[in-house]
Amino acid sequence: MSEHLFTVVEGGSITTPKGFKSGGLHCGLKKTERNDLAVIVCDVPATAAAVYTMNVFQAAPLKVTRESLANGILQAVVVNSGNANACTGEQGESDAYEMRAATARHLGIDENNVGVASTGVIGELLKMNCVRTGIAELPEKLNDGAVGAEEFCQAILTTDLVKKECCVKVLIGGVEVTIAGAAKGSGMIHPNMATMLGFMTTDADIHQEDLHSLLREATDVTFNMITVDGDTSTNDMLITMASGFAGNDTLNRLHPDWDAFAAAFTYVCQTLAKSIARDGEGAAHLIEVIVQGAVNEHAARAIAKTVVGSSLVKSAVFGADANWGRIIAAVGRAGVPVSPERVDISLGSIKVLTQSMPVAFDEEEALAYLQGDTVLITVILQDGDGSATAWGCDLTYDYVRINAAYRT
Structure with missing residues (x-):
C-alpha cells in the first residue's frame, strides 16, 4: 500500500x-x-x-x-x-x-x-x-x-x-x-x-x-x-x-x-x-502473519488466515513459546497446495525453519521477541508469487473469562 x-x-x-x-x-x-x-x-x-x-x-x-x-x-x-x-x-x-x-x-x-x-x-x-x-x-x-x-x-x-x-x-x-x-x-x-x-x-x-x-x-x-x-x-x-x-x-x-x-x-x-x-477479547499481543510464495493469492490468504486463527499458535504466542511446529502444522492443514519440503518460517527476524528443516536459534532472544506487543510470523513458500497478510491476537485466560460471563 x-x-x-x-x-x-x-x-x-x-x-x-x-x-x-x-x-x-x-x-x-x-x-x-x-x-x-x-x-x-x-x-x-x-x-x-x-x-x-x-x-x-x-x-x-x-x-x-x-x-x-x-x-x-x-x-x-x-x-x-x-x-x-x-x-x-x-x-x-x-x-x-x-x-x-x-x-x-x-x-x-x-x-x-x-x-x-x-x-x-x-x-x-x-x-x-x-x-x-x-x-x-x-x-x-x-x-x-x-x-x-x-x-x-x-x-x-x-x-x-x-x-x-x-x-x-x-x-x-x-x-x-x-x-x-x-x-x-x-x-x-x-x-x-x-x-x-x-x-x-x-x-x-x-x-x-x-x-x-x-x-x-x-x-x-x-x-x-x-x-x-x-x-x-x-x-x-x-x-x-x-x-x-x-x-x-x-x-x-x-x-x-x-x-x-x-x-x-x-x-x-x-x-x-x-x-x-x-483489541481482541483478553488479547495481550497483535499477531501479524505474512505469507509469500504461495501458488496464488487465494492460497496465500487461506494459509495466512489458518495460521493466525490456530488456537495452538495463538496459545503459543500468549505463552511466548517459539513453537514453530504449530505454525507449520497450520500451514499444512489450510487446504491449499504447499510443497512440504521447502517452507521457511521466521518469528520477527529470527529464522526458525529453512526448507522445512529446523534452524538453531537463541531461545532467550525468541522469548524476548514474543513478549513484545506485536508478533510477526513470516511464512515463505517456493510455489508461486501469491502473497497475503492476516491479523489476529493471542488466546488468553481472559478470553474465556469474558465469554463465559458475556450475558451476565
Missing part, C-alpha cells in the same frame, strides 16, 4: 469529511451508563454502499439496511449496542423498521435513506421504550466536531476496550478529499466479514458502482483477513457514505487519481481491521 499517496490526519474522525455530523447517548440498553445509541448523518443524501456478514442467520437490522440501500443512497445510520436484535423473529424486524422510521422522523429525512445497525447479545428483544426515547433525543446530540465523533464511537462499543478510528486526506485532481472510519469489534471475530460494525465517511464525489466495488475489494484484504476466535457474527456490517462535498471531479476507475483514492480508502480499512484484531 503506497502510503505516500495520502496523509494520515491525526485526531481525525468520521465527522472530519465535509457534510457529516454524529452523536451518541445512553438510552438504557446497557446495564452501565455507557453510551448505547448513536447516529451519523450527512447533510444531503449520500452515495453509499455496504457489505454484510456471511452468516446464514442475519440480524433484522441488516434486512432493513439492505432495503434502504437498494438505490445506493443513505443519509443517516442509527446504531445501538447492548442488543444485537438477532434471531428475534417478526418482532425484531418490526423493531428495526421502527428504529428506521423514528430516526427519519426526528431528523426530518426520507425513511428510505436511513440504515440501521445493532450489536450485542443475540436472541433478546430490544427495549423499544428506551430506544424510542433515545432516538427522540439524538438530534440534540449531533455535532460535526470531535465531541459528536467521540460520543458515536463510545456508543458502538461492547466488549471493546478502546475505540477504533482512522482518517486520511488525499489529493484528487488537486482537490483535497478526506476519508474516515470508525468501527467496533473485539470478540466473535473471524474472516468472512470479521465480526464488527464499521462506518466510513468521505466527502469525495464518486460513482456508486465504483464505491461499492472498492468497498468489497478493500474488505477482502483487510476486514476479511482478521480473526480473533473463529466465529462469524450475525450482525457484521460495513457501511460507507460519500457526501460529494469535496468538490472533486467525479471519481471512477478511469480517473487518473483512482489508485491514490483506493490506496487511501484501503488504508483506513486496514487500520480499523488491525485495531479490531489488537
